Amino acid sequence: MAFENTELFDQIATDALKNYGWEDTDESKLIVLSENATYMVKNKETGEKDGVLRISRPGYHTLEELNSEMKWLNQINEYTPLIVANPIKGLNGEDIQVVKGNDGRNYYCVICEYLPGDPPDENNEAQMVKQFSYLGETTAYLHRQTEIWNGTAKLDRMEWNYDTIIGDHAAWGRWQDFPDMTPKAQRMLEEVAVIIKKRLQRYGKTENNYGLIHADLRLANLLLEGDQIKVIDFDDCGFGWHLHDLASALSFMEEKPIVPKLVNAWLDGYRKVLPFTDTDFEEIDTFIMLRRLQLTAWLASHKESGPVAELSVGWMDGTIELAERYLRLFG
The missing domain is CATH 3.30.200.20 (Phosphorylase Kinase; domain 1)
Structure with a gap:
């Protein structure tokens, strides 16, 4: 649009x-x-x-x-x-x-209704780690609520799967269309996409790892008032893997050194409400890479959006760095 x-x-x-x-x-x-x-x-x-x-x-x-x-x-x-x-x-x-x-x-x-609060401060590492623990707990409450609510299955929302995230029917467009994409980068990312698809098929969809999710739980959609986290912008909510919410929380900073600390803090908070299995843990990198490709498509298809120009600076370098790491892990 x-x-x-x-x-x-x-x-x-x-x-x-x-x-x-x-x-x-x-x-x-x-x-x-x-x-x-x-x-x-x-x-x-x-x-x-x-x-x-x-x-x-x-x-x-x-x-x-x-x-x-x-x-x-x-x-x-x-x-x-x-x-x-x-x-x-x-x-x-x-x-x-x-x-x-x-x-x-x-x-x-x-x-x-207007909710008072401020977005998390990405420049304050200690606060970020603390906030991600609250965010993990918040996310688990959302997942648990959708599991026990008998109205969940009656909702008419899109499904966030491989096909609609980065596949042939991707809702946010083609990641291949990113302006700085080179043939070499595209070949590498296509190799990554093949591995992601195989791992998602192996991971499967169960009542414990898949359901109604926010699907865009990034910092821009959180407000903080003291220790209370408020969640806004459910526009992308739909049916998808629970791990997609963790990956979404790391949007636009997936390659930053602080990410492992944030993931561990998120997991600490999540486990206060719901279990998180070793099988889930093994696929965290896959969902982070999946989200990165989805955001690459979003940047390519939303050039008119206010924050896109700033976010696109250095984006491909960071994406290649993540892809190389992912291929070392699973290639």
Whole structure:
């Protein structure tokens, strides 16, 4: 989706407020154009943050898929100690509001409550390790909740498997299309992809390693308030391997020296709630590499997104470093 026409999304954001009866009291301000268009909604007089508006990219999710996301959010808040942003219902009583853009298309909009907090500080190693322990515990609570909730199987969400992550039907595009890709690098990464596929087939899908996951539990989607971790942006939630959530937590820093410490801290937290087997442990590197290739595709297909230019600097060098290590381990 092209985001150069910000006026279109500004119009949709303004019209969406009418569906909540907020057109006179609140205003919306663009935060980021990424997978979706995200706006902060503030009270015009007090400046108080009343919510966060997300305008979904057309064609990415159906209305039923978005309603399934909202159902899970409500369940998490009701039946776990975790904090996630609840959707705010519009005047029609629905979580999802349909707003027609001036291009004639319908856009799905949702306003979730604003959660105070700050993202983790990647430059503070000691704090990062501590926070990853909390994150592991948080992730395990999510996994356990989906295992015991009898409504999980009824949700309409996409499946994150090899094919939809980096295969022929990859949801975020082809990693081969990354601008700095060379023939040599592509051959190496194709060799890596073959090994990943074989290891995933061997690992298999069981009720203990596969289920409903957040699928994008990276630092940008976490808020910290004291020792409390709050989870936001469930837009990519779907059915996938639990280990995908660990790999997602390491997004955009997979090659950094701190990663082993972060993984160990995450595991310490996770094991407080759910078991983590030796078989699971053996595949951590596979899921980190799988996620790296998925993010390579995302960077290639989202050139218009705000953070892409900065994230792409040195990306291929780091990816090759990870690939060489992966091939030494499993090649």
